[in-house]
Amino acid sequence: MDCIKNNKRGVEILTDYCAGILDPAVAVEIDSHIAQCAECLKMVEAQRMVWEMLDVWTPLEVSRNFDARLYSRIADEQAQPAWRQWLHRVFVPAAPHPLWKPAFSLAAVGAVVAMALVVGIPGVGVPGKMPFAHTAPSAYKNAYKNTTVQAKAGPEEIDLDQVQQALDDMELLTPVGQSPSGRL
Amino acid sequence: MFRPQPSPGASVQKDMEAVAALERDAQLMLRVRQGDETSFALLLERHRSPVVNFLHRMVQNRAVSEELAQEVFLRVYRSRETYEPTAKFTTWLFRIATHLALNWIRDGKKEKTNESLSEEVMEGMERQVADRQPSVEQTMIYAVKVREIRKAIEALPEKQRAAVLMHKYQGLDYSQISGALGCTESAVKSLLFRAYETLRSRLAHLA
Numbered sequence A: 001m002d003c004i005k006n007n008k009r010g011v012e013i014l015t016d017y018c019a020g021i022l023d024p025a026v027a028v029e030i031d032s033h034i035a036q037c038a039e040c041l042k043m044v045e046a047q048r049m050v051w052e053m054l055d056v057w058t059p060l061e062v063s064r065n066f067d068a069r070l071y072s073r074i075a076d077e078q079a080q081p082a083w084r085q086w087l088h089r090v091f092v093p094a095a096p097h098p099l100w101k102p103a104f105s106l107a108a109v110g111a112v113v114a115m116a117l118v119v120g121i122p123g124v125g126v127p128g129k130m131p132f133a134h135t136a137p138s139a140y141k142n143a144y145k146n147t148t149v150q151a152k153a154g155p156e157e158i159d160l161d162q163v164q165q166a167l168d169d170m171e172l173l174t175p176v177g178q179s180p181s182g183r184l
Numbered sequence B: 001m002f003r004p005q006p007s008p009g010a011s012v013q014k015d016m017e018a019v020a021a022l023e024r025d026a027q028l029m030l031r032v033r034q035g036d037e038t039s040f041a042l043l044l045e046r047h048r049s050p051v052v053n054f055l056h057r058m059v060q061n062r063a064v065s066e067e068l069a070q071e072v073f074l075r076v077y078r079s080r081e082t083y084e085p086t087a088k089f090t091t092w093l094f095r096i097a098t099h100l101a102l103n104w105i106r107d108g109k110k111e112k113t114n115e116s117l118s119e120e121v122m123e124g125m126e127r128q129v130a131d132r133q134p135s136v137e138q139t140m141i142y143a144v145k146v147r148e149i150r151k152a153i154e155a156l157p158e159k160q161r162a163a164v165l166m167h168k169y170q171g172l173d174y175s176q177i178s179g180a181l182g183c184t185e186s187a188v189k190s191l192l193f194r195a196y197e198t199l200r201s202r203l204a205h206l207a
Helices: A010-019 A024-034 A038-055 A066-078 A082-091 A099-118 A138-153 A162-174 B008-035 B037-059 B062-078 B089-106 B118-128 B136-154 B158-168 B174-181 B185-206
Strands: none
Touching: A010 A024, A010 A038, A010 B158, A010 B185, A024 A038, A038 B136, A038 B185, A066 A082, A066 B037, A066 B062, A082 A138, A082 B062, A138 B158, B008 B037, B008 B089, B037 B089, B037 B158, B062 B089, B089 B158, B089 B174, B136 B158, B136 B185, B158 B174, B158 B185
């Protein structure tokens, strides 16, 4: 048998062995192994020491009037109106629902998808290209067309004639024998 | 070697008894759902002491632990109509108890309470040496040990503390502890490993 510390399930084996709940066949293997391995024996003894030490803390006696107090509280609660009992059940659940973590993850995913949809609204993206054009309803297509036209007419649109004119002006300003790029 | 190993037959019998007990709890709770108050009394009788003692070791205050245990059983009773035996009853019960204890600790209420150990130490001492009158020396040694153990457990992070207490004192298995703590079994093993490692170093001087 491998040393406890080298075993993938070493921790589990060690705690179960000292708790006396390990499979008897495996426990016998451990017995024979620790008889030869000083390091594993040390680990087992240390865990065993903790286990026995914790036994010193003995359980307490429960108060004699525990049940009476509990039944009194139950009676008080049952005397409340039905709507209050219902509110208690709904808003004070016995334990946190085990599905709250997946629900939180789903809510986060939903929020991301919602954000993606908001950012992906047509008109905000590249003009002229309409996402989902083949599936969009006609009213939506018309609205999209209008926004594209407005974008074209806007000040951000690049006029190729103006660009050409600017380049020609630059060339005129350049000293003779030197190209606009600075090369001879 | 270190302890007597249980025979395979004894182990199987123990497992069967455990299964029977689990089924009995679920059956009792289903009867409570149908309005059988006696079944609730039986459940209370079976789990009162384990729940109170688990909470006492978590919050280390007798009055508070009983108050929280009352809340646990009140919630069990309140949930009787919606109870479904999807998980083991003990897992569900300790999930409620752990949730309440962790909330109480996180609310910082612990700082407001200061419990005297003397009464508890005497009670525990009487159990340890029930057959004879403990000497002053024995009582003092016992008191020191209990105090050190309590301090060591109290110093553990909340989840490690809950995992160790359920594992050591309540005898819950890894899947039950993971159900009660709402984490995976491997996370429970990791919590237990770290907790026992810390306890080993903190209690070594008492050995």
